[in-house]
Structure formats: C-alpha cells, structure tokens
Amino acid sequence: MRIFYRLANSSTALIRVDKGKSKTVRASTFVDQLKLRVIGGKGGDGCVAFTKHFAKEYAGPDGGNGGNGGHVIFQPTKEISSLANIPSIVRADNGEPGKADNCDGKNASPTIIRVPEGTLIRNSEDRKLIIDLIESPFLAARGGLGGKGNKFFTTAVNQSPMICEYGSRGEIMNYFLEMAVIAHVGLVGYPNAGKSTLLSALTRARPKVASYPFTTLKPNVGIIPFDDFSQIRVADIPGLIEGAWRNKGLGHEFLRHIQRCVCLIYIIDLTWDPEKQLQALKNELNMYDPTLTEKPSIVVGNKIDLEDAQMNSNNFRTDLNISGKHSVNLKALISLVKDFYDESKEKTSNILL
Template sequence: MTEGNFVDYVKMHVFSGKGGKGSAHLHREKYIAKGGPDGGDGGRGGHVIIKGNENLWTLYHLKFKRHVKAEHGENGGKQRSSGAQGADEYVEVPLGTVIRDTETNEILKEITEHGEEFIVAEGGMGGKGNWHFKSSTNQTPRYAQPGIDGQQIDVTLELKILADVGLVGFPNAGKSTLLSVVTAAKPKIADYEFTTLKPNLGIVKYRDFKTFVIADIPGIIEGAAEGKGLGHRFLRHIERNSTLLFLIPADAKNIKEQYNILLDELRRYNPELVDKDRLIAISKSDLLDDELKAELASELDRELKLPYLFISSVAQSGLQELKDKLWQMLNKKPV
C-alpha cells in the first residue's frame, strides 16, 4: 500500500431511512358493503450501520464518500399488508476505527472485532395502519399514522492502527529505513524531516514462520501532544501498540535527552502510553567504532533504566537481535 492510499481520517454525513406511512384503507368486497378498516403498517426505514472488516487496513475506500443514505420504508397496503422495510446501508471499516459525533466530539463506538456492527443512525419507525385504531366507538377510522423521519448525523471516523510494535522517534531517525529492511514494506525514504507523513505498516518475518506487525509512525517533535507538527494525527496510532520501540540515532547530541522528550510527549498525550513495554534502539550505529560504542554503552548503562540495542539498518547489524528481543517482549508470560 502506498503512503498516498493510507487514509486514517474521514468525515461523512449519514441519513437513515424514513418510516413508511400506515394505510387508511377500508376493506371492500362483493356483498360486503362496509368491511371495516384493513390498512397495513408502514415499513421501518433503513439503518446506517458501521461494520468491522479485518481485511481492510485503511479508510481510503471512504475518502470520497461524503454522504451515506439508507432506503426509506414503504407505505402500508390493504388487507393489513405491511410495507417493506428500507434496506440498511452498511459502511465497512478496518478494525481499530473510532466513531465520533463530529459536532460534540463524543466517542460513539470503537470497532475492534471482525463483523462487529454499530447502528450509527436508526431508521424511522413505520406508521400504524388504521386497523389499529378501530374500537367499539370508532369502527371506521379513516386515518393512519405517518412514518417517523430518519436520523441525520455528522460522524468522524478515525483509524487507530492495530500493530504489535510502534516505532517512535524524531523525524529522520531512520524509522522508515529500518521498516524497509526488516519487512517487505516500501516506505518513502529521504534525507530530510517528515519524509513519512502517514503511518506505514510492515510484517516482520520471524523464526519458524512466525510474524508480527510493526508500524512506522511519523516523527515526533516537541509540542506534538499540543498538536504541533503532525501532533494528534499520529499520536493516536501509538495507543494500539503493545510495545514501543524508541529509535534514536547514534549521532544524536544527547540520547537520554531525546528519549526523555519523546517519553514526555507520549505522557502528555495519554499517560497510559508510558505503561507499555519499551525498548530503545540506537540506530546508525555503523557511524561508531568499537571504542565509541563501548564508551556510549557505558554512559547508557549509567543513565538509562531500559534495555537498549545498537543497530544499523544500512549495515544490517543487530537486526536479528532486535527481532529476538521484540518477539520476547511481545510473547512474555503475564505475571
């Protein structure tokens, strides 16, 4: 999937169907002058239903679908025949999609399972036919109920990526390069900041035909939690990852400081993010000779209380060790 085809944010206006009118028909038959009321009920209007589909990875198919409308219910007929219900309109979304009321920003539902359905706009009820209103004092009612109008609502669909590992780092830290080396993904790679504007997913092939999913998320800048840079646009994707891989280049001025800034941005956006398992990978380690690497390792041992690894995507060193460590973290037994 190319970056341009990844859509994680869509707004749409949905209309459910109006209920059909009840019939005010009076029964007529040969030799029966006054057969009484026999008007049927109107059919229910169609719902607008959002449904989870595990085979979808993006909201791209909804990019140009600004309006969704369900069918109206049909009117009731004679001989108490009810009108047909309006057909429901289904909107399929990938797992991890959050449905919000655009006006209030309230979260209506989060779709996390295949086949899970949520009625975002209910169809209007059909009106009752005149036979419902027959009584001993009103044996020939010539009226019936109209159908109830359908609902209209503006909704926003936001996708939170369902990946095992989320790559966290400043722009140009080497996240896209790492993803292209350890998976079959082909993200855009260039030597300038914000090359990646949308998340990229890749499947890492591990030993004995095992796999796990890793997401390269656009780089963090200071103030991202307040919406600076790409801000909330990417931070919501990290919420779904069970393990966070912090990627910091070996040529950074202060590795501990960069890590603390990244962690602080996550904490300010959602304090629960700091409870996830974390691993630090020092990228571009091919720039270091053995002496510098030993010196840096000694410094990190003193200052950091997290596991770390030296890797180089270009030289392809330390990558198997990185896969082993991530697999161990993803499959550790609960305490």
C-alpha cells in the same frame, strides 16, 4: 527460496530476503479523521384501503402498515485500514409503504458502514468519546418506524376508519471518526532516524525512504508473520519533534497512533547525540500521555554501520545496535519483539492481539 530467522523461542519469522519488492508506485489516500452525518431511513407510510368482494360491499378496511426504515451501523473490521472510502453523508434506505389487502410494507435493510478496528466514535461538536470500536458494531442512527394502516385503527365504534399514519423520520446524527492505528509495535524516533528503512527491512511494507527528514507523513504498518501463525504488526510513526505534545507541527496527529501499541521501539540515530534524542522522545511521550512511557520499550541504536555511530555507541547504552539499511542484527531485534509480544498477549486488553 525463503530464508527463515530461527528465534530463541523456536518460532520462525517468515521473512523473505531474496525476493525484490514491486517498484510500482500506487496512489494511496490515507484518511484517519472524518466528520460525517448519518441519516436513518424513513418509515413507510400506512395505507388507507377497503376490501372489495363480490356481493359484499362493506367488507371492512384492509390497509397495511408501512415498513420500518433502515438503521445505520458501524461495523469494525480488519479488512480496511483507512477511512478514505467512507462518504461524508450516509443515508439508510426507507421502508416501503403499506398496501391494500393487508399487505405490510417491507422493512429496509440496515446500512452497514465498515470502519477499521479501533476507530474512535466521537461527538462532532465537543469531540467527547462515545465508543471505541474494537469488536462489537455500533448503532449510529435508528431508522424510523413504519406508519399504521387504517386496519390498525378499526374499533367497535368506528368500523371504517379513514385514517392512517405517516412513517416517522429516521435519526440524524453527526459524528467525528478518529482512527488509531492498531499495531503491536510502534517505531518512535526523530525524523530521518531510519524508521522507514527498518520497517522496510523487517516487513513487506513499502514506506517512502529518502535522505531528508519528514519523508513519512502518515503511519505505515507492516506485518512480521511467524510459522506458529502469529503475526506482529509494526507501525512506523512519523518523526516526532520537540514540542509535539503541544501539537506543534502535527504532534497529536502522530502521538495518538502509538497509544494502542503493546511495545515501543525507540529508534536512535547514533550519528548525533543519542542521549539527547532518547530523553527528548521520552519527554514528549510523557507530556502527551504518561502511560506511554510505562509501556515495555526497546532502545535501538540505528546506523551502526557509520563511523560516527560506532564512536557514539561506546558512550550510549542501548538494548541493541542495528543497521536497518544493511540488515545488521535484525534477527536479534525480531527475537526481542517476539518476546515482548508473547509476554503481553494475555496481559494487555487495550489492543487486538
């Protein structure tokens, strides 16, 4: 059995509320930064050889050329969401050497390294941005060219060259990979504001939920599917603290993950000074990147089921008051999020929709 949320724009959010989530604890290694070296394959050496035919002692040179070394290519994909499985050193295959009887060596196939969409490729020394991998692959290191065999060096003057070329070495490049979580909606709030609980209520994600702050140490992403085949990705960003824009704590590690979001949802804990929370959160975003505060946003008061929250909500204006724990007003929240998504789908070019 499924219970659907029918929204105002006639889309249906496919949220299964009657099915329990797995209790299995799976080991998860989330890596969003990685320094690595990529080495292009070496080209194959050329060959020195001469044709030997019956009754034709000097038939001429027939040494083949070596094959080209393989390239190293970064290919963005939606199928992976972490840099954890990428080795720190990537070496492409070498080209095969040339052989006698004019047999050229085989070119090595390129080594494809799959990275999450939206991975930033930076110079490893000065961290200068080289490319933002959204759709197109990136040639990280070229393979070396294959060497020429002695057949190539035959001239009218020298009919029997005894020389060939060594294959050239491939490029050696050092990169710093930085992953920015691609999500349509980013949940921003203080530690223990209820972001993980809300993400768990809206999606099938299983973030860690506990009664103490900083339970979320890495971004968690959940998906809200709709019956029109659209999907909205919601990211639970670890809680911000004052001074995060100065990289206090792990400020920059968290803030950079919301730069691609189309819409931000400020999750305000209504049990204590909601106005102070909202102003502090906006100040942190503005000091880090002024464009973040210009993004479409929704101010949501959470924990409305608590007595203190109900008292504070009378003096604090929000777009919506919810309770992630008890699923209060989630239908209205999904409707707001879907409206922002539809409005931004054609206007926004800095995120994969």
